Amino acid sequence: MIAAFITTAAVFVTIIALYFLLDVRKEKQEWKKRVNQLYQDGEKRKSAIVLLGDRFDRTEYAKPIQKRLLEANIPFTPSEYIGALVVAYMGVIIVLNNFFSISFPINFILAGLLLEGAKKLVFLLRKNKMKERFIEQLPQICRTLANGTRSGMTLTQSINLVVQEVNQPAKGEFKRMANELALGIDFTVALRSMEKRIDSREFRLFEATLLIQKKAGGNLFAVLDEMGQTLEERKLLQQEIKTMTAEQRYVAYIVPVIPIFLVLMMNNVIDGFLDPLFSGLGIILFLLFLTGTILTFILVRKVTNIKV
Known part of the structure; x- marks a missing residue:
């Protein structure tokens, strides 16, 4: 008799607890709905930056950028692309200044050259x-x-x-x-x-x-x-050809990066390591290095680009 009474009471208390739990959840959902209507007025609000970006995307200047992004299959709007370039430019400047001890104005110039080269490379690789x-x-x-x-x-x-x-x-x-x-x-x-x-x-x-x-x-x-x-x-x-030539294609990407990284690291260790590079002979050697690197990349890409 006592066991049956305890079981009935436990079931009754469980039902009451579930009722109050559902009631609290319902009130919470209604409260969240009122807050959303109060602050958002039923629509998603946009920040001033997003609104400026939307306005820029509708201009004539943004149309060629949009066309290039579509051809390269890059899922960015023109405003997002410009914003990404600005953020990347500032990030490269900070990295060059803090990690490789390259100060103004060389870090600004070098960051612009690196960003422009990276941009050209991305569009070249994703072309078509x-x-x-x-x-x-x-x-x-x-x-x-x-x-x-x-x-x-x-x-x-x-x-x-x-x-x-x-x-x-x-x-x-x-x-x-x-x-x-x-x-x-x-x-x-x-x-x-x-x-x-x-x-x-x-x-x-x-x-x-x-x-x-x-x-x-x-x-x-x-x-x-x-x-x-x-x-x-x-x-x-x-696909089989791409698999067989994958090593050579990655070598074409890594080879130009290694000497640049080593030079920047040496400049971080030895003060003034890059100073001779901006003299008359240094500029000539730098241009020869860039020419050789670009030609190496193009030749490796040509060799590995096997058409069926």
Whole structure:
């Protein structure tokens, strides 16, 4: 009898505790909702810096920067890119001053040169990165178009299917093509317009296949399926080549960095170590070093850039 009473009382107390716990959580959620409405007024507020950045992104000066960032597949807005450059510039100045004992104005000049070289290198390495990703998606695009045509869809309907199935950047390009076709632009004109934006051998082959099949007719499914397999094999071969030449490519990046790092470290250990570098003979040797380093980097990149 006592055990049953204790069990009933424990269950009753547990139910009451749960009730009060849920009531407290509900009040907490309502309090947070009122605070958000009070301070944010239902919208996310932006700081003055963000608003200035948004205004800069809409200017004519920001358009070429945005274009370069898109071509290099860098997910920054122009204002974020400029802000990153400023922060990086100040960071390099602080590092040169504190760790390598390079004072004003040499640290400002050297930081600008290093930042400009790093910027050029980043854009050089990521140039056509979006095109490469698009080419990597071509096998999937061919298979999607082939499956669409086999199921009875027209080529235009299959292109809309590609828009739904593939990811960026191919999704954006084919969505633009689908919109152009919906506006009444000829299929050949829309496809050649895309070819000018992509500008690669693989896509030119893809374009020629579609145009020939559209004019001459034939089994489009079989042609697209075979092309997808061929492009997939090319993709695997290119990945194998990149794996085999990875060591040489990383050597091309490391070799120019090592002597610069050693010179800066020696300047930190020995006062005035860089002073002879800014004399007449030192400037000539510095220019010869830069020329040799750049040529070495270009030659190694040329050797390891094997085209299939």
